[in-house]
Amino acid sequence: MNDHDFELPKDHLPEVVIHKEDAVFWMDGHGRWQNRHGRFEHKRIIDYFNHAIRRDQDGYYVTQTRGDVREKVYFAYDDTPLFVFQVLAGDPMRMTLNTGETLALDPSRLFIQSDQLYQQRGDERIKFTDRALLTLAPYLAGDTDGVCMLMGDRSWPIENR
Known part of the structure; x- marks a missing residue:
């Protein structure tokens, strides 16, 4: 037996949910990601955020798996996130x-x-x-x-x- 025998599938990981009021980033009306320091500038980070956009009954969020939890961060946007x-x-x-x-x-x-x-x-x-x-x-x-x-x-x- 090894450590991987007890891994949960990624869709069954426990979730950490951050509501959009608590998110530290948002999307402006031109589709640009922003935080309190200004516009995101690194293409790889921008692409990562864009490709992580999902939607459920509560709205749009970005998601990632970190260790043994799935983070789900709802974010504010000015017009549309698409x-x-x-x-x-x-x-x-x-x-x-x-x-x-x-x-x-x-x-x-x-x-x-x-x-x-x-x-x-x-x-x-x-x-x-x-x-x-x-x-x-x-x-x-x-x-x-x-x-x-x-x-x-x-x-x-x-x-x-």
């Missing part, structure tokens, strides 16, 4: 989120609110970063009636909320 970091051309067009997830860009679910572009996914809002918008710009057209998304020979009006 951001499109990259738009990938193709059929269908795809987008990569800050969490590392890749999903189809659905022009029928796009909307504009406060001059920002979002895609709705269930009850979640996914916000496009400025960099993602630059990639998407050739597919957007505007006139006096509003903005629409152009893909091939199709056009989708983008709702203004």
